[in-house]
Amino acid sequence: MTAVRGSSAKSRPRSRRGEGETLREDLLAATERLMIETGSADAVSIRAIADAVGVTPPSIYLHFPDKTSLILAVCERHFEVFDSTVEAAGRSTDDPVESLRRRGRAYVRFGLENPEPYRILFMTRAETAPQYDTLVGAGARAFRHLVDAVQRCIDTGAYRPVDPLIAAIGIWTAVHGVTSLLISLPDFPWPNVDALVDHVCEIQNRGLNDFVPEHQGGAS
Amino acid sequence: MTAVRGSSAKSRPRSRRGEGETLREDLLAATERLMIETGSADAVSIRAIADAVGVTPPSIYLHFPDKTSLILAVCERHFEVFDSTVEAAGRSTDDPVESLRRRGRAYVRFGLENPEPYRILFMTRAETAPQYDTLVGAGARAFRHLVDAVQRCIDTGAYRPVDPLIAAIGIWTAVHGVTSLLISLPDFPWPNVDALVDHVCEIQNRGLNDFVPEHQGGAS
DNA sequence: ACGTTGACTTATCACTGATAACTCATCCCG
DNA sequence: CGGGATGAGTTATCAGTGATAAGTCAACGT
Numbered sequence: 001m002t003a004v005r006g007s008s009a010k011s012r013p014r015s016r017r018g019e020g021e022t023l024r025e026d027l028l029a030a031t032e033r034l035m036i037e038t039g040s041a042d043a044v045s046i047r048a049i050a051d052a053v054g055v056t057p058p059s060i061y062l063h064f065p066d067k068t069s070l071i072l073a074v075c076e077r078h079f080e081v082f083d084s085t086v087e088a089a090g091r092s093t094d095d096p097v098e099s100l101r102r103r104g105r106a107y108v109r110f111g112l113e114n115p116e117p118y119r120i121l122f123m124t125r126a127e128t129a130p131q132y133d134t135l136v137g138a139g140a141r142a143f144r145h146l147v148d149a150v151q152r153c154i155d156t157g158a159y160r161p162v163d164p165l166i167a168a169i170g171i172w173t174a175v176h177g178v179t180s181l182l183i184s185l186p187d188f189p190w191p192n193v194d195a196l197v198d199h200v201c202e203i204q205n206r207g208l209n210d211f212v213p214e215h216q217g218g219a220s
Numbered sequence: 221m222t223a224v225r226g227s228s229a230k231s232r233p234r235s236r237r238g239e240g241e242t243l244r245e246d247l248l249a250a251t252e253r254l255m256i257e258t259g260s261a262d263a264v265s266i267r268a269i270a271d272a273v274g275v276t277p278p279s280i281y282l283h284f285p286d287k288t289s290l291i292l293a294v295c296e297r298h299f300e301v302f303d304s305t306v307e308a309a310g311r312s313t314d315d316p317v318e319s320l321r322r323r324g325r326a327y328v329r330f331g332l333e334n335p336e337p338y339r340i341l342f343m344t345r346a347e348t349a350p351q352y353d354t355l356v357g358a359g360a361r362a363f364r365h366l367v368d369a370v371q372r373c374i375d376t377g378a379y380r381p382v383d384p385l386i387a388a389i390g391i392w393t394a395v396h397g398v399t400s401l402l403i404s405l406p407d408f409p410w411p412n413v414d415a416l417v418d419h420v421c422e423i424q425n426r427g428l429n430d431f432v433p434e435h436q437g438g439a440s
Numbered sequence: 441a442c443g444t445t446g447a448c449t450t451a452t453c454a455c456t457g458a459t460a461a462c463t464c465a466t467c468c469c470g
Numbered sequence: 471c472g473g474g475a476t477g478a479g480t481t482a483t484c485a486g487t488g489a490t491a492a493g494t495c496a497a498c499g500t
Contacts, residue, residue, distance in 0.1 A: 014447060017497060023447085040345070046488060056449055058490075067488065123343050123404055125260070136407070166411055170419050177397025184343055187356070191386055199390050203427030234478060237466055243478085266457060278459075279479055287457065442500085449494070456487065463480070470472085 012054030024063040026053045032074045035116050041071050071120065076135055078117040082110050083142040090145070096152040097159075101201045103149060104175045108197050111179035123180055146172060153208070160210040167208055174200050232274030244283040246273045252294045255336050261291050291340065296355055298337040302330050303362040310365070316372040317379075321421045323369060324395045328417050331399035343400055366392060379428040387428055394420050 015022055030052040034044040046067055050057045064070040089106035090099045111118040121135070147168040153159040159167070178200055182190060190196065235242055250272040254264040266287055270277040284290040309326035310319045331338040341355070367388040373379040379387070398420055402410060410416065 014496075017446065020447065042487095045486080047486085055447095057488085058450090059448055061489070062447070123400065125403075126405060126407070166416065166419050169411065169416065170423055173397035173401055173416075173420065174394045174423075175397070176401055177393035177395070180343065180400050181393055181396055183345075185346060187346070191389065196386065196389065196393075199386050200393065203390055203394075204423060205427075207423030207425075207427035232479095234465075237477060240478065262456095265455080267455085275478095276480055277457085278481090281458070282478070444497105444499085446497085447495090449492100451490105451492085453490075454488095457485095459482105459484075461480100461482085464478090466475105466477080468473105468475085470474105 020062070023053070023055065023059065027060060027063060027070065028074055028077070031070055032077075035071070035074060039116055041116055041120055072135070075117040075120045076138070078114050079121060079135060079138055079142075082114070082117075083138060083145070085110055086142070087145055090149055096149065096156055097205055100149055100153060100171070101198075101205070103146070104171070104201045104204075105194075105197055107175050108179045108182075108193070112182060112193070115183045118179065119183060122176060123184075143168070143172070157210055159208045162208060171204050174204055240282070243273070243275065243279065247280060247283060247290065248294055248297070251290055252297075255291070255294060259336055261336055261340055292355070295337045295340045296358070298334050299341060299355060299358055299362075302334070302337075303358060303365070305330055306362070307365055310369055316369065316376055317425055320369055320373060320391070321418075321425070323366070324391070324421045324424075325414075325417055327395050328399045328402075328413070332402060332413070335403045338399065339403060342396060343404070363388070363392070373428070377430055380430045382428060391424050394424055 031049050038044055046057050086103050086106045090103040093099050147164050150164045150168045251269050258264055266277050306323050306326045310323040313319050367384050370384045370388045
């Protein structure tokens with residue numbers, strides 16, 4: 001019988017002895033492609049992935065313990081690029097405040113350009129994942145970069161001497177809030193994205209700068 | 221065969237003629253309970269719901285077109301309470317700035333106490349849902365409440381005359397950012413939640429208050 | 441020439457959301 | 471009291487999901 005094999009790759013030549021890893025790479029690539037196409041991680045099925053690569057479903061389990069591990073491995077790659085993209089944006093200027101702003105812009109842009117990985121990394125309960133520890137490591141590193149950037153703003157006197165940790169968390173949550181809602185509620189009547197991000201960054205800067213408001217201005 | 225019927229309700233007396241709605245209510249209640257128990261909407265299956273209520277799976281489709289509609293109906297209820305809770309918190313003081321702070325605290329608290337509904341309402345692509353329009357209406361109303369609250373801060377001179385719309389969006393995204401990340405990444409070494417929320421609110425207040433920073437303060 | 445073994449397949453499981461077709465009691469109308 | 475009509479739910483079943491156990495088969499080292 002052997003009905004027409006799905007849609008794409010007819011079949012795939014069996015890898016030679018030492019070259020089992022090539023399938024692993026192909027699986028990652030195909031999964032990433034399908035994730036981008038469908039826009040949702042659980043819309044891509046094990047069978048669709050297997051079919052796209054030209055193997056049978058169980059072959060996947062020779063290279064990944066389960067589906068979420070495969071998905072997470074794809075996201076992990078994105079996260080590396082994510083971190084270095086934000087870092088690069090932050091290093092593109094010497095002004096620490098402007099650097100933070102550029103980090104924020106880069107963060108949001110990356111999230112919007114890779115919504116599904118972003119969703120998986122930052123918008124789902126992550127606990128239960130296998131290779132999660134690796135991600136935690138990478139995440140901790142990225143977060144430390146942010147704390148350092150905030151510290152530089154404090155050192156130059158641009159920011160008042162707040163706790164850099166809580167300030168960094170505040171900035172992260174603010175930037176994540178924009179990214180997250182833009183992804184989740186695309187139908188909301190959002191203003192121009194750049195303007196929104198700039199507003200958020202400006203609020204953070206004004207909120208953290210070196211000025212102590214005595215009492216509110218011209219109230220009645 | 222008729223194996224032991226799942227775990228709970230053996231069976232359920234057939235409703236009388238006009239009382240089909242009672243099953244609908246029971247379904248909503250059971251779904252809500254299971255959602256809270258399992259902590260995830262797609263961990264509760266149609267079969268589990270049917271079993272908990274004591275009917276067979278297809279009966280559910282007499283009252284809801286599909287599973288997501290059922291889930292959304294549950295979330296919709298939460299949303300009503302959500303909106304009115306935040307509103308009540310906001311009305312508990314006359315100071316408009318303090319009012320905003322209380323709204324923020326109530327928002328985060330509610331999100332953390334109802335993480336799965338919050339996730340479904342604000343952290344998933346919502347487009348594809350049937351009864352989504354209703355929610356959009358309720359959401360628009362809640363959002364308008366926030367804009368009004370911001371406007372009051374501007375009117376009293378507490379906030380400088382910014383665009384209340386973009387200021388409200390900024391506040392919303394900030395508060396959502398905290399809520400969302402606290403839900404998604406519970407293993408992150410968060411500081412005290414109240415302190416974090418207060419920080420976020422303070423940043424917003426300082427960022428929006430009536431003061432124009434000429435240049436940064438006491439730098440070296 | 442042969443057995444080991446890495447790479448993959450066949451067959452199947454338990455479960456998911458969903459649908460078509462059927463039963464059956466209740467109610468209204470005569 | 472009798473007989474449809476119909477609301478309320480059931481039985482049986484479908485296609486698709488992630489996952490596993492057991493088998494196949496060719497390449498390699500000896």
